Amino acid sequence: DTGVSQDPRHKITKRGQNVTFRCDPISEHNRLYWYRQTLGQGPEFLTYFQNEAQLEKSRLLSDRFSAERPKGSFSTLEIQRTEQGDSAMYLCASSVRETGELFFGEGSRLTVL
Amino acid sequence: AQKVTQAQTEISVVEKEDVTLDCVYETRDTTYYLFWYKQPPSGELVFLIRRNSFDEQNEISGRYSWNFQKSTSSFNFTITASQVVDSAVYFCALVNAGGTSYGKLTFGQGTILTVHP
Numbered sequence: 001d002t003g004v005s006q007d008p009r010h011k012i013t014k015r016g017q018n019v020t021f022r023c024d025p026i027s028e029h030n031r032l033y034w035y036r037q038t039l040g041q042g043p044e045f046l047t048y049f050q051n052e053a054q055l056e057k058s059r060l061l062s063d064r065f066s067a068e069r070p071k072g073s074f075s076t077l078e079i080q081r082t083e084q085g086d087s088a089m090y091l092c093a094s095s096v097r098e099t100g101e102l103f104f105g106e107g108s109r110l111t112v113l
Numbered sequence: 114a115q116k117v118t119q120a121q122t123e124i125s126v127v128e129k130e131d132v133t134l135d136c137v138y139e140t141r142d143t144t145y146y147l148f149w150y151k152q153p154p155s156g157e158l159v160f161l162i163r164r165n166s167f168d169e170q171n172e173i174s175g176r177y178s179w180n181f182q183k184s185t186s187s188f189n190f191t192i193t194a195s196q197v198v199d200s201a202v203y204f205c206a207l208v209n210a211g212g213t214s215y216g217k218l219t220f221g222q223g224t225i226l227t228v229h230p
Contacts, residue, residue, distance in 0.1 A: 031216060042117075042204050042220030043158070056217065089156065099146045099210050102218065104158040 002026060004105035006092050012111045013082055020078045021108040025094030032075050033102060034067055035091040036060065043091055049075060082112045115140040117207050119221035126195050127229050134190045134224045136205030142166075144210040147181065147188045148218065152202040164188065165210070195228045202226070 005024045013019050025032050030051050035043035046065070048056040051072040061067075064082075069075040079086055089109050093102040116139040126132045138147065149161040162172065164181050172179045176193045192199055202225050206218040 033216060035218075040222070042206070042222050043218070044220070045217045048216060058217075091158070093158075095216060097216075099208050099216060101148070101160040101163050102158075102216065103160065104150075106155065106157040109156075 004092055004094055004103050006090075006105040006108045008108060009106065010109045010111075012113065014113050015084060016081055018078065018080045019082055019110060020076055021090050021092075021110075023075045023077070023092030023105060024073070025075070025092070026103055027073075029094035029096055029103070030072065031095045031097070032069060033093045033095070034075070034077050035093065035104075037089040037091055037107070038087075046077075046090075079110070082110075084112045086110060087112045115142075115145075115207055115209065115219045117205050117219050117221035119203075119205055119224050121224045122222070123225040123227070125227045125229065128197060129194050130228075131191060131193050132195050132226065132228075134192075134203050134205075134226065136188045136190065136221060138186050138188065138205070138207045140207060140209060142209040146208050146210060148206040148208070149179065149188075149190050150204045150206060150220075152204065152223070154201070158204070161190075192226075195226075197228050197230055200226060200228045 007022045032049040034046040037043040049069040064080045067077045089107040091107045093104045118137045145166045147164045150158045178191045180189045202223045204223045205221045
């Protein structure tokens with residue numbers, strides 16, 4: 001399968017724990033995005049990488065959130081000291097152009113108890 | 114600031130009916146792109162169409178058609194002869210084409226379409 005893959009698909013954690021999500025984009029895509037989607041809402045932009053450079057971060061991304069893309073390939077999104085409000089679907093997407101179609105993964109669903 | 118509004122939260126139709134999903138957007142930029150995505154129960158957003166702000170031609174792809182009207186800032190999506198497999202959440206989205214857009218799509222809240230057999 002050559003689409004965007006995300007891992008894990010589901011994560012249940014207790015409040016205060018740290019969690020990490022991984023995204024593997026489509027191999028020839030140098031642009032990678034993280035979005036967050038809560039129930040009944042559209043996805044909201046979190047952050048954007050061009051190759052290994054993180055070029056944009058949303059104000060939604062508090063200090064507890066950090067994203068990396070160390071070699072310009074896969075990316076990780078870490079949430080420290082999780083809160084119940086962090087419960088959401090975390091979507092990764094990749095693209096060839098900034099205004100081109102984004103190819104999304106199936107998402108990583110986080111439930112914070 | 115930019116905004117996308119999908120006023121229809123839920124639509125329910127019977128198979129073979131035509132259905133139109135509305136999308137209204139706001140942006141100060143003159144160059145932008147509009148998108149429609151489908152999100153089936155599996156959760157993965159599936160790209161349907163991308164349209165730039167200078168191309169107001171309507172587009173048809175099989176049972177799908179899109180009507181872009183800049184004068185009313187609308188980009189509506191019609192499914193002709195709907196099928197049960199069309200049941201999904203549909204999102205309209207906007208991205209500005211300026212140098213600092215960084216591909217940040219602004220999504221609407223989505224319209225849940227249910228097609229009954």
